[in-house]
Amino acid sequence: MKQMYFIINLQAKNGRCRKVWEQIEQQLTQYGTPYKACYTEYSGHAVELTKAIAQEEYEEEKTIVVVGGDGTLHEVVNGAIGHSKLTIGFIPGGSGNDFSRGFGIPQDPLAALKLILDESPKNVVDIGRISAGTTSHYFINNMGVGFDAAISDDANHSKLKAKLNVLSLGSLAYAFIVIKKLFTYQSTDMWIKIDEQEKQFKQVWFVTLANQVYYGGGMKIAPNASATDGLLDVIIVHNLSRWKLLSVFISVFWGGHTEFKEVCMLKGKKVSIQTQKPVIAHADGEIIGNTPMEVEAVCDSLTIITGKLEGTG
Numbered sequence: 001m002k003q004m005y006f007i008i009n010l011q012a013k014n015g016r017c018r019k020v021w022e023q024i025e026q027q028l029t030q031y032g033t034p035y036k037a038c039y040t041e042y043s044g045h046a047v048e049l050t051k052a053i054a055q056e057e058y059e060e061e062k063t064i065v066v067v068g069g070d071g072t073l074h075e076v077v078n079g080a081i082g083h084s085k086l087t088i089g090f091i092p093g094g095s096g097n098d099f100s101r102g103f104g105i106p107q108d109p110l111a112a113l114k115l116i117l118d119e120s121p122k123n124v125v126d127i128g129r130i131s132a133g134t135t136s137h138y139f140i141n142n143m144g145v146g147f148d149a150a151i152s153d154d155a156n157h158s159k160l161k162a163k164l165n166v167l168s169l170g171s172l173a174y175a176f177i178v179i180k181k182l183f184t185y186q187s188t189d190m191w192i193k194i195d196e197q198e199k200q201f202k203q204v205w206f207v208t209l210a211n212q213v214y215y216g217g218g219m220k221i222a223p224n225a226s227a228t229d230g231l232l233d234v235i236i237v238h239n240l241s242r243w244k245l246l247s248v249f250i251s252v253f254w255g256g257h258t259e260f261k262e263v264c265m266l267k268g269k270k271v272s273i274q275t276q277k278p279v280i281a282h283a284d285g286e287i288i289g290n291t292p293m294e295v296e297a298v299c300d301s302l303t304i305i306t307g308k309l310e311g312t313g
Contacts, residue, residue: 004033004116005053007076009040009068009093017093020109021067024091027113046072050079054086063087063305065116067109069094070141074284077127077140080302089116089305095217096285098141102212102227104307116305123309124300125227128211130283131294139283140302142215142222145273145291146206147185147237147245149282151177151216156287178249182242189276190291194234194268201264204238205245209271209295215285220255222265227309230299234271236264271295 210222
């Protein structure tokens, strides 16, 4: 078996990922599996580690296994762009783990490791590319502009989330933050162009562009999204009261938001987002800046080890 590279974020899930990695290490030793462990030390480090592994001269085809949360995976994806010989595996160690839900990866770390070691099917999937000015950024789960990005920003700095993670209840932090932001966030008008069709939307709370079904710790934001169809699902929530927005957010957990007339569900390959004023944006839950932004589905651009993909039948 070829040597595998593990990129581990020991701080994921408020440090509980350390125990996950201890389990994985013990199992790798038991199996006699050759591997190299690389530990992230700061924000953006996983990008650098991935690029360094990709540029090593030996072993043209390499497997990088992420042990951490969606944020760590997000960095590895951004480091892997342009390196076609890389395959990405994932062992959930974070609090949200939306990637594992959408890409058929077991939530149990040892089961996820078995999926990787059993040489389960590799799938070549789409990712999203965000262009803002002269910079580009990539995402594998989703990106969002507005209310959900503001929630992600708060969640990333939330002491409450850290405390709830200790009890494996980190996703509940999102609910508290939603209620807080419900009374402070200001909606704005947006001009959204999807492929060749452009439309103005009044009082937009948020726009999400999804490459797979889940976000926010298990919310089914895009029930029909697929990472292999060459398209992004576009969800626009607009022109509704604060209290009705709360109803929409609650219903996202089972995909019921699609029944609201104020929720517009579209699909497209290229999406342009212009706003009345600069609006905060995230990619895979990581804050990346403000609008305006151009977003595009990049087809067949990343090889990952998966179980059954959602949205592919």
